[in-house]
Amino acid sequence: MNLSVSSAPHIRSSENTRRLMLTVLIALVPTLIAGIIVFGFRALLIVVISMAASIATELVCGLVTGKKASVTDGSAAVTGLLLALTLPASVPYWMPAVGGVFAIVVAKCLCGGLGQNVFNPALAARAFLMLFWPTTLVRYAAPGALGFANNVDIVATSTPLQSMARGGLPEGQTLMDMFLGNTGGCIGEVSALALLIGAAILLATRTINWRIPVAYVGTVAALALFFARGDDPIMWMLYSVLGGGLLIGAIFMATDYSSSPTTSLGQLVFGIGCGALTVLFRYKGFYPEGVTYAILIMNAFAWALDRYLPPRSFGVAKGGPAQ
Amino acid sequence: MKHLFSGGVHPDGHKELSRGTAVVTVPAPETVIIPLIQHIGSACKPLVAAGDRVLMGQVIGDGDAKSSPVHATVSGTVTAIEERAVPSGGSAPCVIIKNDFKDEAVEMKGVADWESLDAKAVAELVRAAGVVGMGGAAFPTNSKIASTAGKTKDVLINACECEPYITSDDTIMCTATADVIGGARLLAKVLGAEKSIIAIEDNKPEAIEALRAEAGDDPLIEVRVLPTRYPQGAKKQLILAVTGHEVAPGARSGALFNVTTTANVYRAVTRGQPLLEKIVTVTGEGAVEPKNVLVRIGTSFADAVKAAGGIKEETVEVVAGGPMMGKSVESLDVPVVKGTNAILCLTKLADSSAEGPCIRCGKCASVCPMYLQPLYMYRYAKENMRGELKRLNLDDCMECGCCSFVCPAKLPLTETFVLAKHMLKGGK
Numbered sequence: 001m002n003l004s005v006s007s008a009p010h011i012r013s014s015e016n017t018r019r020l021m022l023t024v025l026i027a028l029v030p031t032l033i034a035g036i037i038v039f040g041f042r043a044l045l046i047v048v049i050s051m052a053a054s055i056a057t058e059l060v061c062g063l064v065t066g067k068k069a070s071v072t073d074g075s076a077a078v079t080g081l082l083l084a085l086t087l088p089a090s091v092p093y094w095m096p097a098v099g100g101v102f103a104i105v106v107a108k109c110l111c112g113g114l115g116q117n118v119f120n121p122a123l124a125a126r127a128f129l130m131l132f133w134p135t136t137l138v139r140y141a142a143p144g145a146l147g148f149a150n151n152v153d154i155v156a157t158s159t160p161l162q163s164m165a166r167g168g169l170p171e172g173q174t175l176m177d178m179f180l181g182n183t184g185g186c187i188g189e190v191s192a193l194a195l196l197i198g199a200a201i202l203l204a205t206r207t208i209n210w211r212i213p214v215a216y217v218g219t220v221a222a223l224a225l226f227f228a229r230g231d232d233p234i235m236w237m238l239y240s241v242l243g244g245g246l247l248i249g250a251i252f253m254a255t256d257y258s259s260s261p262t263t264s265l266g267q268l269v270f271g272i273g274c275g276a277l278t279v280l281f282r283y284k285g286f287y288p289e290g291v292t293y294a295i296l297i298m299n300a301f302a303w304a305l306d307r308y309l310p311p312r313s314f315g316v317a318k319g320g321p322a323q
Numbered sequence: 324m325k326h327l328f329s330g331g332v333h334p335d336g337h338k339e340l341s342r343g344t345a346v347v348t349v350p351a352p353e354t355v356i357i358p359l360i361q362h363i364g365s366a367c368k369p370l371v372a373a374g375d376r377v378l379m380g381q382v383i384g385d386g387d388a389k390s391s392p393v394h395a396t397v398s399g400t401v402t403a404i405e406e407r408a409v410p411s412g413g414s415a416p417c418v419i420i421k422n423d424f425k426d427e428a429v430e431m432k433g434v435a436d437w438e439s440l441d442a443k444a445v446a447e448l449v450r451a452a453g454v455v456g457m458g459g460a461a462f463p464t465n466s467k468i469a470s471t472a473g474k475t476k477d478v479l480i481n482a483c484e485c486e487p488y489i490t491s492d493d494t495i496m497c498t499a500t501a502d503v504i505g506g507a508r509l510l511a512k513v514l515g516a517e518k519s520i521i522a523i524e525d526n527k528p529e530a531i532e533a534l535r536a537e538a539g540d541d542p543l544i545e546v547r548v549l550p551t552r553y554p555q556g557a558k559k560q561l562i563l564a565v566t567g568h569e570v571a572p573g574a575r576s577g578a579l580f581n582v583t584t585t586a587n588v589y590r591a592v593t594r595g596q597p598l599l600e601k602i603v604t605v606t607g608e609g610a611v612e613p614k615n616v617l618v619r620i621g622t623s624f625a626d627a628v629k630a631a632g633g634i635k636e637e638t639v640e641v642v643a644g645g646p647m648m649g650k651s652v653e654s655l656d657v658p659v660v661k662g663t664n665a666i667l668c669l670t671k672l673a674d675s676s677a678e679g680p681c682i683r684c685g686k687c688a689s690v691c692p693m694y695l696q697p698l699y700m701y702r703y704a705k706e707n708m709r710g711e712l713k714r715l716n717l718d719d720c721m722e723c724g725c726c727s728f729v730c731p732a733k734l735p736l737t738e739t740f741v742l743a744k745h746m747l748k749g750g751k
Contacts, residue, residue, distance in 0.1 A: 005652075007738035009646060010640065016674075016733065262698060314694050
């Protein structure tokens, strides 16, 4: 009998990278369905194009770099889906394709591939598209108006955040509209309900922990309350939390493994930083939306936060010497 | 009053494979192989030579104060003193004895009235019996008794047996309950402690009941039931779980004894019984009839496994110890030693084929019971960055295997840290 000799441990959990990515995809399904219901099948088409472009690009990158297996881990599919969800359903069909290629080649592959990227690939691609086609990306279809229509100008609408940037609460949009997704916006940002279902899935499966999303949303809520505009600070806070890309950003983007810290304290500071920058950009920035750039800037701090906010040493009291 | 330790994992227990089956005595083999070092410390010098006749229980190797004597576990003739493969890996000098099947034993003299003994006398009896820690480290128990006497509030008895598959401690508690409780009482008294706390995980209800029944309302004994989680039986984690205190780096962990060690202390002191045999769990999907066997030290794994119906054709790996920290053996010729608590026959190798890149999910850090950051340690170990490894407290790693267990990329984290620790120590 030939016996193998291997190092301990001799058993492994059933968790693997592909399964984690699959869990993220599943957690995004409610949001995708909400996007299709709100904006029509054009939204689905945008998603399919973005995912196909990302996966195909990953395949090519894998062949070039010799990391053949990289396409099967599912991470490119996640990037493609996330990118599409940050776009309005009205963008031209080539745009998600260009974004997908940029996300995989520049933001991911050139950084060294999965686990090495400094910036969230989907958000980096969105920032890239904003650089060249800003007007296309802030022109939103009204809920239910789009179907397969390509001429978005006749159905364009203001998003809640665009209204709020002008200093008041959006008219004609109730909190319930905001919660369910009956507003203008990007495919994946409108339905808070769908995003929260996704968050529940990610938390229940321990794919992510609560720290980054709670610190992020909590900071935005606190600052919105403190710097409220209009007569009702509570309403301003609720609209600020439900409006724009905050929830999809806090739940799915800021928690990206590669580009966020892993230590408990690092994650809290990261979330608070994302929240503070988001509010700053929303109030002072050119665009009414601030999530994309807030997360991208905090991405740059991820490794530093891990290094300078490490867990405390076992048996060493907090801040004190060994006893 | 709930003290828990941080991190840890919940691997499938598989304890039902071997639990509750009758203990089978493995017949004494033709020859026994007794390694001259079966403990942490310095090796024993052989006290016999080839051709000598030895009696069962006779001391055949002993050394300085940092060693623990080894005994002949059968009567017979020494045929050789030579290097043989041992279950801890590599080889060690061993005394080979040909069994004459007469089991002629040296006279054993214990002190039934142990309450009259002081710690020094108990330590001497324990050393004479060759008792070492059965929880894994095999530290000479007499040294621990000597160093903790009069300095401890409570004695901790480690009955967690947190490694999956193993049920040998469980079996001792159910079948030799009086020795366990007797040992716990003895240690509490002799070390001048208030009481002995027997810490046991809640996946051993029969043992808990047996211990409680045996202890009665003795104020010297507390049976503390803890929620099952690996690696609760690691000393720093157990102390944290029971007392709420973290042992500082480099500090001694105090009066903590494995439960089987405790029973052996009692046998050594009251009956003068040296450590000649032990209960070993033969288990795993590759064992035909998983069970606990009573086996003489020095019996080959092959003979011990035979008593459990042998091993199945599809067995691919045999591990001395549990699946999380045990060492795989190259052949079944290695002998059962004092520290062997299980022979685990696996039909499946751990999944390391799908090794992908680290995706920075941070699961390794969240399960690390020592609050380390395996993801960075792995990165820096690969690059031999000594300064970074020291900054990350690599030396705190106790190789429990939790990080490797959860890693979705199936990276060889623990394995890398074992090597990196050697590198740091060796100065290369």
